[in-house]
Amino acid sequence: MADEEDIDFNFDELDGEPDYRVTIRGDRLMLTYCFPWLARGGPLGKLARDRGKDGVYIADLTIADDDLLVRVHASPADASGAEGRLLEWAATVGYTRVWLPSGIVDLDGVGTVAEAAAVTCDSCGIEWDDPTPELWEQVHSEHSFPRCCPVCGTDLPQWQTRPDKSRPVSHSPRARRPAPRPSTDAMQRRRP
Numbered sequence: 647m648a649d650e651e652d653i654d655f656n657f658d659e660l661d662g663e664p665d666y667r668v669t670i671r672g673d674r675l676m677l678t679y680c681f682p683w684l685a686r687g688g689p690l691g692k693l694a695r696d697r698g699k700d701g702v703y704i705a706d707l708t709i710a711d712d713d714l715l716v717r718v719h720a721s722p723a724d725a726s727g728a729e730g731r732l733l734e735w736a737a738t739v740g741y742t743r744v745w746l747p748s749g750i751v752d753l754d755g756v757g758t759v760a761e762a763a764a765v766t767c768d769s770c771g772i773e774w775d776d777p778t779p780e781l782w783e784q785v786h787s788e789h790s791f792p793r794c795c796p797v798c799g800t801d802l803p804q805w806q807t808r809p810d811k812s813r814p815v816s817h818s819p820r821a822r823r824p825a826p827r828p829s830t831d832a833m834q835r836r837r838p
């Protein structure tokens with residue numbers, strides 16, 4: 647059950663920089679490290695917010711152990727699709743809870759192996775799919791699919807998955823704790 651003091655958690659009390667900026671456009675979820683110069687307030691912040699008019703969802707993510715705290719900078723009028731994609735991804739890579747502005751989502755089936763997973767590099771066009779058990783171990787321990795194409799060095803979107811059990815089921819709170827940053831390395835074999 648939820649503690650009242652956890653429910654009253656204030657995002658403004660977060661210390662330091664968020665860990666990631668996430669951009670969701672359709673089913674494409676791009677994860678990058680969060681830098682201080684990224685648009686938040688002022689004229690740049692307005693440019694970021696305006697991306698929501700084109701259906702783009704942009705948020706900063708702060709990792710707190712297995713929890714993911716979300717601060718939204720741009721959102722479509724109906725954010726349900728983008729939030730669903732974010733929650734699906736979060737459960738697949740191993741987060742247990744996601745703190746959305748609308749509420750705290752307790753994820754079920756966390757860290758399950760998706761029925762299918764694949765990504766195509768926007769730069770060189772190579773397609774990676776069919777993760778090995780070793781890659782799934784890495785994904786679950788680092789809470790991220792590999793974020794760099796080892797062929798061309800370009801940033802990769804997070805893999806598209808078809809999870810069987812990774813569905814948000816209920817709301818409950820959790821205290822914030824510090825957590826390590828995922829790394830970006832190993833990659834996966836190419837589909838023949």
Ligand SMILES: [Zn+2]
Pocket residue numbers: 767768769770771772795796797798799800
């Ligand atoms: Zn590439």
